[in-house]
Amino acid sequence: xxxxFKIDRKFVPMLATIGLxxxxxxxxxxxxxxxxxxxxxxxxxxxxxxxxxxxxGLTLVIISGGIDLSVGAVIALTSVAAAHLMEKVGLSSLLVxxxxxLMGAAFGGLMGGIIHYFKVQxxxxxxxxxxxxxxxxxxxSLDAITITDPFYRTLSLARIHLIGKSFVSVHVIVALVVxxxxxxxxxxxRFGRTIxxxxxxxxxxxxxxxxxxxxxxxxxxxxxxxxxxxxxxxxNNLLSGHGLYANGLEMEAIAAVIIGGTLLTGxxxxxxxxxFGVLVNGLIQVLIIFNGExxxxxxxxVIGLLTLVFIVVQSAFSxxxxxxxxxxxxxxxxxxxxDTSPG
Amino acid sequence: MAQSNSLWNRFKANQVFWPLVxxxxxxxxxxxxxPNFFRLEIKEGHLFGSLIDxxxxxxxxxxxxxxxxxxIATEGVDLSVGAVAAISAAxxxVLINPALGQQLIASDKLVENVTATPLPxxxxxxxxxxxxxxxxxxxxxxxxNIQPMVAxxxxxxxxxxxxxxxxxxxxxxxxxxxxxxxxxxxxxGVPFALFIVAGVSLAAWLLTRxxxxxxFVESVGIxxxxxxxxxxxxxxxxxxxxxxxxxxxxxxGLIVSSNVKSADANNAGLGFELxxxxxxxxxxxxxxxxxxxxxxxxxxxxxxxxxxxxxxxIGVPAMAxxxxxxxxxxxxxxxxxxxxxxxxxxxxxxRKEVRS
Numbered sequence: 001x002x003x004x005f006k007i008d009r010k011f012v013p014m015l016a017t018i019g020l021x022x023x024x025x026x027x028x029x030x031x032x033x034x035x036x037x038x039x040x041x042x043x044x045x046x047x048x049x050x051x052x053x054x055x056x057g058l059t060l061v062i063i064s065g066g067i068d069l070s071v072g073a074v075i076a077l078t079s080v081a082a083a084h085l086m087e088k089v090g091l092s093s094l095l096v097x098x099x100x101x102l103m104g105a106a107f108g109g110l111m112g113g114i115i116h117y118f119k120v121q122x123x124x125x126x127x128x129x130x131x132x133x134x135x136x137x138x139x140x141s142l143d144a145i146t147i148t149d150p151f152y153r154t155l156s157l158a159r160i161h162l163i164g165k166s167f168v169s170v171h172v173i174v175a176l177v178v179x180x181x182x183x184x185x186x187x188x189x190r191f192g193r194t195i196x197x198x199x200x201x202x203x204x205x206x207x208x209x210x211x212x213x214x215x216x217x218x219x220x221x222x223x224x225x226x227x228x229x230x231x232x233x234x235x236n237n238l239l240s241g242h243g244l245y246a247n248g249l250e251m252e253a254i255a256a257v258i259i260g261g262t263l264l265t266g267x268x269x270x271x272x273x274x275x276f277g278v279l280v281n282g283l284i285q286v287l288i289i290f291n292g293e294x295x296x297x298x299x300x301x302v303i304g305l306l307t308l309v310f311i312v313v314q315s316a317f318s319x320x321x322x323x324x325x326x327x328x329x330x331x332x333x334x335x336x337x338x339d340t341s342p343g
Numbered sequence: 344m345a346q347s348n349s350l351w352n353r354f355k356a357n358q359v360f361w362p363l364v365x366x367x368x369x370x371x372x373x374x375x376x377x378p379n380f381f382r383l384e385i386k387e388g389h390l391f392g393s394l395i396d397x398x399x400x401x402x403x404x405x406x407x408x409x410x411x412x413x414x415i416a417t418e419g420v421d422l423s424v425g426a427v428a429a430i431s432a433a434x435x436x437v438l439i440n441p442a443l444g445q446q447l448i449a450s451d452k453l454v455e456n457v458t459a460t461p462l463p464x465x466x467x468x469x470x471x472x473x474x475x476x477x478x479x480x481x482x483x484x485x486x487x488n489i490q491p492m493v494a495x496x497x498x499x500x501x502x503x504x505x506x507x508x509x510x511x512x513x514x515x516x517x518x519x520x521x522x523x524x525x526x527x528x529x530x531x532g533v534p535f536a537l538f539i540v541a542g543v544s545l546a547a548w549l550l551t552r553x554x555x556x557x558x559f560v561e562s563v564g565i566x567x568x569x570x571x572x573x574x575x576x577x578x579x580x581x582x583x584x585x586x587x588x589x590x591x592x593x594x595x596g597l598i599v600s601s602n603v604k605s606a607d608a609n610n611a612g613l614g615f616e617l618x619x620x621x622x623x624x625x626x627x628x629x630x631x632x633x634x635x636x637x638x639x640x641x642x643x644x645x646x647x648x649x650x651x652x653x654x655x656x657i658g659v660p661a662m663a664x665x666x667x668x669x670x671x672x673x674x675x676x677x678x679x680x681x682x683x684x685x686x687x688x689x690x691x692x693x694r695k696e697v698r699s
Binding site for chain 1: 490492493496497499500501502505508620630662667670676677680
């Protein structure tokens with residue numbers, strides 16, 4: 001094989017997703033005139049801004065070889081806590097916003113600390129974190145709280161006009177900034193390189209002298225921060241807070257990350273791919289709405305199948321790579337059996 | 344003296360010990376703070392009381408915990424149990440009254456106490472579909488070599504969509520009374536669901552402890568590769584445990600839908616996967632696979648259920664109870680963590696306890 005072909009392979013899953021999104025959108029635009037309006041395209045970003053923010057944080061966690069199941073619950077907790085502080089306590093939103101981000105980061109950091117220092121599996125810790133955050137949001141308020149804070153309202157209704165009559169909300173800008181910062185962190189900093197190294201092989205990363213423990217706590221902290229930010233965007237969008245918001249969002253986010261080309265085993269993936277994972281998720285919903293005949297539950301089935309396709313392709317891809325790098329066991333069967341290590 | 348001491352030590356070293364301690368603490372809390380918690384009454388020939396309630400409500404969770412234990416023992420996890428339970432419930436209710444899926448308005452025809460399909464067929468069909476879901480998961484994990492968490496995630500996401508497809512997006516209410524026996528009925532004064540739990544547990548126990556399968560499961564969980572080289576067919580063992588887990592989820596789905604007399608594709612078995620995993624973890628089976636105890640997991644399920652019931656009893660809102668549950672579960676998990684024990688040991692200046 002030529003060298004250029006090899007470089008391409010690294011990006012194959014992500015390029016496949018981008019291609020899928022483009023093809024899907026094109027087919028939709030041919031079929032439904034409504035989808036040709038630029039605003040439909042920008043609405044994809046507006047409606048999925050919070051999902052993009054949460055998925056971006058989650059991508060870094062997954063690349064580091066972990067998992068964060070608490071994202072949806074933290075979004076709900078943030079929305080309720082922010083609404084409560086603004087409406088019932090009467091704090092200004094300018095104070096509440098940094099406070100919430102701090103809370104998210106602290107919550108993530110706490111989970112990361114437990115994962116690292118007590119060697120409990122990320123899956124279990126963040127599962128407990130998810131229960132805790134959801135439960136706490138109902139301790140704060142059983143009912144939805146409407147937010148009337150003037151600054152929060154202005155932020156919610158603010159529109160940034162683009163070409164023609166189309167516009168995006170402030171949330172989209174926030175989401176794209178988060179994405180850009182995450183890409184910078186992942187590819188151009190020591191922190192990012194440590195994340196990739198950890199995800200590839202934690203033992204090796206430690207032996208290389210990388211500070212695995214600190215990075216692990218930081219990456220969960222970052223994910224908690226992103227979830228809290230996503231929660232603020234979510235509550236800002238709806239101008240209310242409730243403990244039932246973003247129910248099951250963690251699974252949607254994980255699916256978006258996988259579809260974006262990140263391996264759940266860690267070490268491989270791109271934050272940029274997650275953007276398209278999220279967009280594909282949104283596109284399926286838009287297509288189903290435009291179709292009008294298909295019921296909403298088809299979204300879940302299609303997302304499930306897409307996730308499956310990506311997983312199968314990646315699984316085949318990684319076993320191909322293993323054979324390329326020359327790890328050749330006595331029988332292929334045994335090697336593939338040994339591959340199924342926990343996440 | 345020495346004899347009883349070693350017996351105590353053996354009991355303490357048993358996997359059942361810590362879950363029992365947790366259960367004991369919850370019971371102690373109830374004895375002190377919840378009035379009439381331990382009162383058992385006989386009304387209309389049935390046993391009534393909070394304890395019976397815990398057992399009855401915990402039945403689906405106990406069955407799930409049995410299936411999940413074996414999956415986790417092979418170093419896997421099944422996230423799809425809740426969705427599979429919803430599918431099983433959807434299949435059963437649609438078979439009982441196929442017209443319900445299409446119609447929203449309750450006419451006299453719809454609320455009749457009849458079934459379109461004989462009840463045994465209904466149950467077998469629901470369990471068959473659930474088992475098929477288990478086979479699907481098992482094939483993905485064993486033949487597709489996909490990480491268990493990811494493989495079962497697919498069905499978790501798509502499963503509820505499939506259940507909605509079966510029910511036509513409606514919440515199907517059942518009016519056929521014999522179906523209610525599964526989740527609401529009594530046999531000899533004891534909830535019928537408990538007999539199902541006993542049956543499933545006994546079958547699983549016989550399967551794992553009276554044949555070599557249990558050992559195979561543990562060996563696969565400890566080291567897949569060496570199991571393979573020792574001649575254990577690790578693929579079929581994995582296929583078996585996921586199939587069994589799907590079957591258990593199917594039974595749990597039947598019990599739940601029979602209990603609430605309806606099938607709701609969105610909410611039936613919601614959060615089952617998490618509760619089942621936590622039950623197994625509280626039962627002391629490690630997520631990294633290996634040694635497992637079905638009894639400990641069943642006690643773990645009871646711990647979770649009694650915690651939930653206790654919180655309802657003292658007036659914590661249902662949704663908020665999760666937070667308390669999370670804290671307790673986290674505490675239990677930390678107690679299992681060697682690192683946590685050594686830190687605590689250092690802090691209190693005690694010699695680090697070494698347990699095998």
